[in-house]
Amino acid sequence: MPTVLITGGHSGIGLDCSKDLAARGFDLVLAGRSPARMQIVAQELRSAHNVDVLLVELDTSSLASVRTAADECQSLLQRGEIGSLVAVICNAGGRFDGDVRYSEDGYELTFATNCLGHFLLVQLTVPLLAARGRVVFTASGTHDPDTMDGRMVGAAMKPDAFALANDGKDGSRPLSAGKRYSTSKLCDVMYAYELARRLERAGSSVSAISFDPGSIPSTGFLRDMPKAMQWLANTRLFGWVSRRMGVVTSTSKFSGTSLAQIATEDQYPTGSYLQANAGTLTKVRSSTVSYDEQIAVTLWNDSKDLVGLIPDEEPAELR
Known part of the structure; x- marks a missing residue:
């Protein structure tokens, strides 16, 4: 059976995505x-849908862990x-509030987790994808400073x-946690x-897409925030106010199902750049800077240096 590899597929929108994929007969690599948490999810999906679910331990903040996975x-x-392998879904990520922290490789934790780990994973797994396979990055509307999502974070x-x-x-003053997060999501877009441009130039049938799941307070996004803020964010009042202010909102189930569809449907x-907003999945424009190809090439090449990509690891179609 066709198989989908998903990072963070055992919680939040990743779990809802995994459930949808399994219900449609896709085998999974979580x-x-x-x-331990992945094993619980795997057993539930196997029992409910009679699919194969395999587990791979992966910490996207660790380059060694990515290579092993x-x-x-x-x-x-x-x-x-x-x-x-019909899809690689780069879904895991987080926002890390409080004092700035660094990965075992010495990189700021948000950028290491949300960006560099997935960048390396894609380099190493693109050759494993079947024809017409897909790579999907879970991004965020917070990447766009011209939107309410971007201004709030x-x-x-x-x-x-x-x-x-x-x-x-x-000794330099670090960015705020919100700016670290929104910038990491801009990098993902x-x-x-x-990736899409490079694959197209190489004549590859593999696709690359970014996805904004919308604001979903019930997910792990707020786990490092004060308990009072976590409680408030899950109230109906907060959701109503957010929508009135122009914040892109969704539910975990709708966004998870949308992510599964993006990864497997032609x-x-x-x-x-696709966005889940109030029960609708649509193609929208991302931020102005996200279309700057010169900045993107520099980001790509600098990321290659930071992850220590060697020639044998780099797929020919991505050079």
Whole structure:
């Protein structure tokens, strides 16, 4: 059976995406940091839908973990334990409030988790994708400073990979948690666009798409915020006020189902930016800077340097 690899597929919109995929007969590879939690989800999906669900331990903030996970996926495919890989969904991520933190590789944790880990994972798994396969990045409307989503979280900064990876070092004042998050999501959108351009130039049938799931307070996005804020964000009043202010809102179920559709259905063209908003999935324009191809190429090349990509790891179609 066709197989989908998804990071963070055991919680939040990732879990709803996994449920939808399994219900439609797709086998899954769940990749995440919590094998015990993933095992519970895997058992439920196997029992409910009679699909194969395999687990790969993966921490996207760790480049070593990404390389190990990608190797394991390749081995699973070579041994025939999974069918053709039809999609890679780069869904895991987080916002890290409080003092700036760094990954085991020495990179700012938000950028390492939301960007560099998935960038490397894509480089290592694109060769595993079947014809007409898909790569989907879960982004966020917060990447666009001209929207209410972007203004509320903190306007995204210029996507300078080296500056973002080293944010707050050498005594410099770090970006706010909101700006670190929104900028990381801008980078994800630009990764998707640049990936789509490179694949098209190479004549590949693989697609690359970015997806804004909308504001979903019930997910882990607010887990580092004060308890009072977490409670308020889950009230009907907060949702009503958010919509009146122009914030893009959705539910975990709708956005998860939308993510599953984007990853497996042909009507969504490569290079698209899709948004779930109040029960509707539509193709919309992303931020102005996200279409700057020169900035995207620099971001891509700098990210290659930061993850230590060697020639043998880089797919020919992405060079």
